[in-house]
């Protein structure tokens with residue numbers, strides 16, 4: 001395998017599957033199967049999952065809820081997703097640990113860097129829930145920072161688009177996909193990969209990002225093996 005330790009970022013929205021809200025059990029099962037394939041090859045897997053299928057901080061403001069309060073609600077939403085994913089992974093026989101950026105000891109461990117690394121070394125899949133535990137951040141920033149902290153080789157951002165395009169492919173069908181692009185080019189061309197905080201963290205710490213379509217079976221495995229799938233940002 002090309003990568004020994006990966007950080008997989010999954011958006012909360014991806015968990016909705018065909019639904020408009022919440023968690024689609026079929027999608028959870030599908031993702032767990034994909035994750036198992038790489039885990040079975042010895043790849044150490046850390047996961048950050050978003051909460052957009054349940055709640056987003058920016059949404060709160062529109063409904064009159066204080067932004068910071070809304071962000072905490074968003075962080076709690078990620079824990080719900082993380083628990084669902086943990087359960088799905090365990091159903092397929094994987095060993096897992098859920099670590100949270102907000103203390104909630106009845107359901108998960110607090111995030112402790114050295115302990116997270118130890119879990120990974122032992123082959124456990126570590127899910128980082130509750131984001132960074134701070135408002136005004138996103139789960140993309142969580143993915144970048146945690147990946148750096150646990151010394152992952154790469155951040156794999158699983159989305160429903162199969163990479164970074166010259167323009168939004170859903171708006172312009174003539175847009176073309178980059179197979180490889182530098183951090184600098186992404187800045188210069190104003191392409192959207194992650195929010196700037198998340199993106200800059202990766203750039204400054206020389207942590208490559210791969211944007212790929214997580215819904216296509218086999219993609220995660222192919223990338224872990226070193227095949228060129230999606231867009232590599234270096």
Ligand code: UDP
Nearest residue numbers: 012050051052057071074075131132137139
């Ligand atoms: N959030 C936060 N701090 C963090 C991570 C997340 O405040 O460190 C909040 C923020 O309100 C965000 C929500 O949690 O909107 C859900 O995360 P995100 O929108 O990143 O989820 P995704 O888009 O990946 O589903």
